[in-house]
Amino acid sequence: MKLKKKKKPLQYITNDDRLSYRYKGNTLYLSGNLKLVESGLLARNVLKKLSALKPSALFLNLDQLEDIDSSGVMALYFVKGKLAEKGTHVEIEGGSEIIREKLELFGYENVEKVSVPPRRNYLEQLGGHVHHFFSSYVYGFLVLAANVFYWSFADLFRRKTRREGEVVNQAVLIGVNAVLIVLFMSFVIGLVLAMHSSGQLQVFGANIFIVDLTVLAVMSQMGPLITAILVAGRSGSAIAAEIATMKVTAELDALKTMGLDPIRFVVVPKLYAALITMPFLIIVANVFGIFGGGLAGYIYLDITPEVFINRMGEVMQNKDLLTGFVKSQVYASIIVLTGSFYGFRVERGAEGVGKVTTIAVVVSISLVILADSILGLIFY
Amino acid sequence: MEPQKVVEVKGLTASFDEKEILKDVSFSAKKGEVTVILGGSGSGKTTVLRHLLGLIPLTQGHIEVLGKDISNLTEDEQLSLYLQLGVFYQNGALLNSLTVGENVGLPLNQHSKIPKPLVEEIVTMKLGLVNLEYAYHMFPSQLSGGMLKRAALARAIAMDPPLLFCDEPGAGLDPISLESLDNLILNLKNLLGMSVLMVTHEVSSIMRVADHIVYLDEGKVVFEGTVENAMKSDEPSVKAFFSVFRNQQK
Structure with a gap:
């Protein structure tokens, strides 16, 4: 008009x-x-x-x-x-x-703007988050865990399904390359722990108990926990980033279309490697943690190495070794499964890779500490 | 009067790892024209484009973009030049953390004083030009390859740049989307006087939009001229390229 x-x-x-x-x-x-x-x-x-x-x-x-x-x-x-x-x-x-x-x-005067979908109220959002957490995260994690454990058991003697040398390669990445950092951190923590305790023990004239304290604390708690946290930070992030990148660049799709199961091809060798190397890393952590404690005992409480070793033999129990081994297997599984789980969940390209890597490290460390508490109660 | 040159390259030579990729490349692109850089895989097309954009430092030769010698630009001059260029990357290069609408509106929000509601309308219009209005609130990861390309074009033309660089715009697009993309480029050229420098392999697209062709073979310019002349060229690589097109037509 x-x-x-x-x-x-x-x-x-x-x-x-x-x-x-x-x-x-x-x-x-x-x-x-x-x-x-x-x-x-x-x-x-x-x-x-x-x-x-x-x-x-x-x-x-x-x-x-x-x-x-x-x-x-x-x-x-x-x-x-x-x-x-x-x-x-x-x-x-x-x-x-x-x-x-x-x-x-x-002239797009008549173009209708696409509106943002209406936001749900807080209660609906909370319900949605809880439902999403269980249906997506808990269920998804359990399904992945079931798959990984099934295939790691089923493929144990079928070497054909694995890339040759992959387990060794992963063992080097997850285990051997972590030895130095585990060794150093355990030594420092053992040293500092004993150093701080020595003053209190000296007041009560209970110098010799520095050995009990160091051995028990390191073998039952500090050694496995420090190792697990370090491996989660190093290898958990690497696993999540590697799988996420593979997903973003469609390498996982390529594996599937070539008839290769990404879980068997990518995750299972990492789990084998972690399960094999974690006990050795924990042994390294225990030895150097106790060595650090022994050094502090020698410097601050005049406990000679002979006395320390003799007392250590009395304090140490076979149960501690078993506890350490069980913990190593549980922590290794947690780290590999969490890293893989978040790696497979990546969305939104390169940005998503960084995001899932961070979440994988945070969640795996949290789960390791949670598992440590539960195992601590069981083996107490 | 001869149209003004928007791009002028003289004696561009580039090497990577002691291998010479570009050998004494010289050509020019004129204002208001669509110039297409053609050539086989590994002929150095994308390297030329990256040199023009200042993404690879110039070691030998001379390049002028919109009348400015790109080897002697201060930071401010470079920014001012970038504001006059639209770049359409082969893989879209949209920022994954932003929605499609935010991606297209990014240069407008950052470099103009246009009120936000108007920016939103401009973005909707630009997305409408590439038939992607519905993707305004979607993230790049939710788009298909072809949609990503169209969204990337919308971002490249967000500021109505006088010079638009396109790296393989048609790759991965269906023929209908490709034709509508070509028509859009022609409209931008005819109505806004936009100059376009395009790297492409799509012969149908070249026939529709190209005014001027630069053919690269093993890092050297072996042909420069109009499409008609290119089709009559005796240069073996150019002849082979267009004979494939003639065979397809038969």
Whole structure:
């Protein structure tokens, strides 16, 4: 519908630097260029001034407009829409042939915006999160664990299904390469633990109990726990990142389409490697943790190495060795399963890889500490 | 009057690991034209494009983009040049942490003072141009390969740049999407006077949009001219390329 122009008293709006416009009657004459920079000007300043005038009808005349780009076109329709909301009927008129073509190409005034889905209320969200946690995380983890343990048992004697040398390769990555850090950290923690305890023991004249304290603390708790935390940080993250990257780059799909199960091909060798190397890492941690404690005992309490070793023989029990071995197997399984689980869950490309790697480390360390508490209660 | 040159390359030579990838490459692209860089795999097309964008430092030769010598730009000049370029990467290169709408609106929000509601409308319009309005709130990981490409084009033209670089825009697109993409490029060229420099293998696309062809073979320019002349060229690699197209037509 064409509007009939009404004669109104002349009203002028001062020109801004980059866009010239003149308001006469009920028509806004635009001249100059209406491009990216001027679009902001039109959508802010000019719209504000026009809104203040509150015309019942308005023509946007483009006869004197030299050039316009897509932002300019959208700015015109933006002004038109905003004024229409306030009851002003707006029509865009005039303009050269090329400007009309641009209006037609870029004029998306009737495009419906895709709205963001409505947010659920807090209770619904909480319910959704709990349901998602159990159905997706707990169930998914259990299914993965079942798959991994099934195939690790089933493939134990079927070497054909594994890449040659892969278990050894993974054992080097997970175990051998971690020896130095485990050794150093255990030594330092053993040393510091004994050092801090020595003062208290000296007060009660119970110097010799530094051996009991060190051996029990290191063998039953500190050794396995420190090792597990270090391996989770080193190898858990590496496992999650490797599997996530493989998923993002469609390597896992390629394996599937080649008839290779990613769990058997990628995860099972890592589990074997972790199960084999973790007990040795824990032994290393125990030996160097006790060595650190022994050194502190020698320095602060004058406990000689002979006395320390003799007392150690009395304190140490076979149960501690068994506890350490059981813990090593549980922690190794937790680290490999958690890393793999989050690796398989990756979404959104490269960004997702970093995200799942971080979560995998945090969750595996938390699960290791939780498992340590449970095993501690069992073996107490 | 001869149209202004938007890109001028003279004597560009580049080596990687002692292997010469580009050998004395010289060509130019004119304002308001679609220039297509053609050539077989490994002929150095993408390396030329990366040099033009300043992503690979220039070691030998001279490159001017929109009249500016890219080897002597200050940081501010480089930024100002980048603001006048639209780049459409082969794999889309959308930021995965942002929605499609946020990706397209990113340059507008960062480099203009346009109010946010208008930016949203511009983004919707740009996505509409590539038939992707519905993907406004979706993340790149939720899009197919073809959709990613279209979203990437919407981002490349967000600022209506005077010069648009496209790296293999048609690869992976179905013929209908490819034709509509070509039509969009033609519209941008005709209505906004946008100059386009494109690396592509799609012969149908070349026939539709190209004004000027630069053919690279083993790092050297073996042909430069119009599509008509390219089809008549006696240069063996160019002849072989277009004979494949003629055979397809038969």
